[in-house]
Amino acid sequence: RKEVEQDPGPFNVPEGATVAFNCTYSNSASQSFFWYRQDCRKEPKLLMSVYSSGNEDGRFTAQLNRASQYISLLIRDSKLSDSATYLCVVNPMDSSYKLIFGSGTRLLVRP
Amino acid sequence: DVKVTQSSRYLVKRTGEKVFLECVQDMDHENMFWYRQDPGLGLRLIYFSYDVKMKEKGDIPEGYSVSREKKERFSLILESASTNQTSMYLCASNRGDVAGGYTFGSGTRLTVV
Numbered sequence: 001r002k003e004v005e006q007d008p009g010p011f012n013v014p015e016g017a018t019v020a021f022n023c024t025y026s027n028s029a030s031q032s033f034f035w036y037r038q039d040c041r042k043e044p045k046l047l048m049s050v051y052s053s054g055n056e057d058g059r060f061t062a063q064l065n066r067a068s069q070y071i072s073l074l075i076r077d078s079k080l081s082d083s084a085t086y087l088c089v090v091n092p093m094d095s096s097y098k099l100i101f102g103s104g105t106r107l108l109v110r111p
Numbered sequence: 112d113v114k115v116t117q118s119s120r121y122l123v124k125r126t127g128e129k130v131f132l133e134c135v136q137d138m139d140h141e142n143m144f145w146y147r148q149d150p151g152l153g154l155r156l157i158y159f160s161y162d163v164k165m166k167e168k169g170d171i172p173e174g175y176s177v178s179r180e181k182k183e184r185f186s187l188i189l190e191s192a193s194t195n196q197t198s199m200y201l202c203a204s205n206r207g208d209v210a211g212g213y214t215f216g217s218g219t220r221l222t223v224v
């Protein structure tokens with residue numbers, strides 16, 4: 001079983017739609033969680049951290065469910081520019097600086 | 112603008128060649144990482160370094176080595192390139208813990224023929 005699992009998609013949604021991605025992680029002792037965004041042929045960039053209490057940044061909301069070991073990302077009012085691959089990222093407890101990346105969920109926002 | 116710079120965007124090398132991928136960061140970060148990214152497999156950690164001259168194996172170190180002689184520079188070495196090392200290679204750094212995530216370089220797409 002992979003340490004971090006994501007639905008690869010693609011999720012194909014119209015502009016203005018709300019879309020949600022989930023990600024599951026296998027190590028219950030994982031400490032920190034993140035969502036990264038990766039545009040085609042570009043490097044990943046930090047989108048947002050995921051806190052136990054949830055985290056909202058404009059149209060983006062991230063949630064953590066430790067009991068079920070999943071993380072979610074909700075995007076409201078999707079824009080064409082949101083088209084990208086979203087990577088779920090986890091920091092395992094055995095390292096203070098190592099991150100484990102999911103394979104990513106691809107989002108396509110159409111006009 | 113702080114950044115992580117990888118020396119080459121695209122490289123084509125022959126099987127058996129020794130290949131050097133260079134990465135430089137200007138943020139005075141302690142930690143540096145080399146990942147490779149393949150479709151369906153995501154990013155996989157090859158090696159990382161938490162200090163000058165210090166290195167640790169990641170999940171897939173076989174066929175690779177690294178060098179960190181200066182804090183700002185972390186080099187990935189393919190001792191004898193093989194076709195299964197064709198991939199996107201990403202360098203990253205962070206300051207000392209994961210709270211701020213990583214900063215990535217723009218990647219080197221290596222093709223071994």
